[in-house]
Amino acid sequence: MDGVHRFVLLGAVEAGKTTLFNALTGKRELALKTQAMDYDQEIVDTPGEFFSHPRLYHALIGAAAEADTLMYVHACDDRECRLPPGLLDVNAGKRVIGVITKIDLPEADPDAAERLLRDHGFDGEVFRVSARRPETIASLKTQLYGLEERRTS
Ligand SMILES: Nc1nc2c(ncn2[C@@H]2O[C@H](COP(=O)(O)OP(=O)(O)OP(=O)(O)O)[C@@H](O)[C@H]2O)c(=O)[nH]1
Ligand SMILES: [Mg+2]
Numbered sequence: 001m002d003g004v005h006r007f008v009l010l011g012a013v014e015a016g017k018t019t020l021f022n023a024l025t026g027k028r029e030l031a032l033k034t035q036a037m038d039y040d041q042e043i044v045d046t047p048g049e050f051f052s053h054p055r056l057y058h059a060l061i062g063a064a065a066e067a068d069t070l071m072y073v074h075a076c077d078d079r080e081c082r083l084p085p086g087l088l089d090v091n092a093g094k095r096v097i098g099v100i101t102k103i104d105l106p107e108a109d110p111d112a113a114e115r116l117l118r119d120h121g122f123d124g125e126v127f128r129v130s131a132r133r134p135e136t137i138a139s140l141k142t143q144l145y146g147l148e149e150r151r152t153s
Pocket of ligand 1: 011012013014015016017018019020031032033034035046047048049101102103104105129130131132
């Protein structure tokens with residue numbers, strides 16, 4: 001490995017991956033529907049379809065293979081967790097973190113969203129963010145870089 005720390009964002013269509021990607025990489029534009037893998041600053045954004053259709057898993061697994069942190073993105077108004085059983089296990093040994101998005105929504109229930117993830121066997125660290133609350137993104141960033149410092153020290 002070249003020592004570069006890579007994150008891959010994965011999760012269902014509309015989960016908020018690209019919005020998070022833009023926020024983490026400092027882009028101010030609105031997220032358009034993701035059609036293909038997108039790379040910037042060591043972060044890989046993936047289309048939700050790759051996650052939702054088993055015949056496209058290979059694309060996701062390829063991207064994940066090159067990353068060392070998998071970020072599973074889940075919108076807190078999404079009552080269904082489509083985390084494919086075993087998909088994350090393929091990447092055993094990698095850091096897997098959960099990011100619950102859209103916590104600004106009036107109907108947001110981040111506790112319920114986190115329970116849903118746990119019920120699906122997700123046991124990584126879980127963070128809660130809103131693209132409309134810059135402090136939540138800043139705090140996630142600190143965690144990501146803090147994790148990296150601990151990893152490399
Ligand atoms: N209220 C609110 N809306 C958000 C937030 N994050 C994303 N959205 C909205 O959710 C919708 C989907 O966001 P995207 O970032 O495009 O979702 P995605 O996961 O990249 O979707 P695909 O590219 O189709 O896989 C957009 O209309 C965003 O504006 C958030 O924190 N709060
Ligand atoms: Mg997208």
